[in-house]
Amino acid sequence: MPEPKQIFEEYYDKLLHKAQDDDMSLGLARSVRAYREGRARALERFPHTIALAEEVRRLKEDCVGRMDELVQKATASLEENGAQVYYAETGDDALKFIGEIIGSGKILVSGKTLTGEEIGLRHYVEGLGNEYWETDCAQLIQQLRKEKPMHYVYPSLHIRREQVAEILTDLLGKKIPPDIPTEIRTIRKFLRSKYFKADFGISGCNVMAADTGTIFLLESEGNIRMSTTVPPVHIALVGIEKIVSTLHDAFNVAEVVWRYAGFTVPLYVSMISGPSGTADIECTLIHGSSGPLELHVIFLDNGRSTLAKDPILKEALLCIKCGACLFECPVFELAAGYYGGHGYFGGLGAILTAYMSGGFEEAAPIAYTCLRCGRCTEVCPQSIDLSRLIPELRHRIVEMARS
């Protein structure tokens, strides 16, 4: 582990280097413009989303105060539905559980999971001698580039089509032209060859209902459906702050997430509550029908309970990862996810990094990058008051620098 000062310096060198990269700023400028237009259209067509977002904030505030109880409730529901449930206190615990389920020499396909990024899931699983494929187009691009994702919803928003063509040409050993439809078809064909060979499908979770144990997964590509339906075993990694009380609440959260993520209407919403099953013969339920034979749900704490106890910073747990804030951040506009830790980005990402993914050493320079300009709060569906939270986080850093 490098010294805190060295982490500070290396972070800033990289951030500055990327912020001065003209290629990246062109890709970013296009994405920021397109996202802002998309979000405006989505909110214009469905104006009730703004009031719904306020309701979601209130229900999430309530949930952050009783995460333990919600985990218990969700666990009972999932077990009732035939799923196997694990509780991981740390990222390492979660990796160990997953490693034991998987073993080695297997093929995995994965929907995008921020929680997986948080604990370094792909790296770990590959290290055990498995093949791991990201199936979200952007996430696959980042995997092939050996670069971390740059945004929660749009991991490769800084990459231009010409760069994608080069990556695919390298991957397949044949010339792929820099034409977006051709690139997407090429990725489609490549991934479809993987789904049916895969032993395991991995997913995260956008929101979970405790009363039914239902995992909500939002997407437009269909890759999450494929990854969670085709392989015989589905493993879902769920951060415990994602659990809400009821199915109804979960719907409300889901609608706010997709709209603020810039999708007017989500093309797919998957709701998964257990392994596949059928009661078609003598009304007797048997698990393992056309879909997965097994569903393993791993609940992850990894600092969330500690963060929930902080009277002020706990507000960060209200984040629903729509990424709206990042598109309004002046530093993100220059440096994308290089303004962030390995899993979480921007000023709010500094708090999540401190408690959940890299510790305070990694979070300190990110925390001091925030301009505290407050534009993120204006577009945040949860109205998270980052201008208030950042000095608080810095105060904790200052205290640790003194001790």
Add this chain to the structure above:
Amino acid sequence: MKSTKLYTPPVFRIISMNIAKWGNPLGLKKSDCASWADGLQLPTKGKTILYTGCEYQMTAYIRPLAEVLKRMKFRDTLFSAFSGLQTVGEKIGVDLMKGYTKVASSESETYNRLLRMAALTLKRLGIDFAYLDGELYSGALLYEYGLFDELEEQAKRIVNQFKGAGVTKIIALTPHSAEVFQQVYPRFISNFDFEVVPYISAVAEALKKLGTELSLPEPLTLTLHDPCHLARALKVTEEPREVIRTITNLDFREVALNKELTGCCGAPCETIFPELSELVAVKRAEELSATGAEVAATLCPFCHANLSKGVGLTGNKLRVADLIEIVYQALEVSNARA
């Protein structure tokens, strides 16, 4: 949570020591802070004060400080050498910068002139106010950095100073001080019971009462850069526009990202990540230039300085001004007519 000893940039130490010892982050002398008021014969005690917080006075020195920081990066040695001088009662900060860069006295004079205009505008508008002798800095930077203990100490010193001078109402010239007084102090100390009015709100109200239309010596196209803390923290977005609308020969052009969606000038990270600060400034300067206006007016000395730098780097011909000087000029014209 692991309890590792973390790293914070050495500039934090310098700034907090200066505030404790000299009352302001850069160690400016009392006379450096107050010279703008020479000859204005402002009372030094009174119920209503104009509070400058030494911010405009400091601004001329921030650019040289950023240049020093750029050269030193995070290397502590130089800072440590200067920190040592503290023990023999020497100032650090300004002396440090003087050693490494030439502080343009003309820039210092620009900000002093703005302060005079701000005070004379209030006078013209019939607002009575005092300017405290030995005014202390609000501590906004201490809050930014997370130096809460030091902030609390400074807040106590300020309250004592205000109470000693019989203050009940503060006209806060800068958004940072207005925000810290209004929204942060009450969380740290219990007896901060002063009325806080952002400067532009006081001006807008007085102009409305006066009901007169103003005009500039020459017609002007102008855009407004809302300072973040004024527009978002303090929610003051209409007042500057009301003031602008009273000036008849002013063609006002809104920048695309305005009011509560205004863009940052980049100044906040200048003392930690100076190069990044410049890149943010350039971006905002380009947005403001795209309005085609001759002048971009703002209401914060740090926005003023950083946007000026940003415009300089883009090569645009936009002029960055403070709305203070636009209003002052317009009042001068109507005064001459009356």
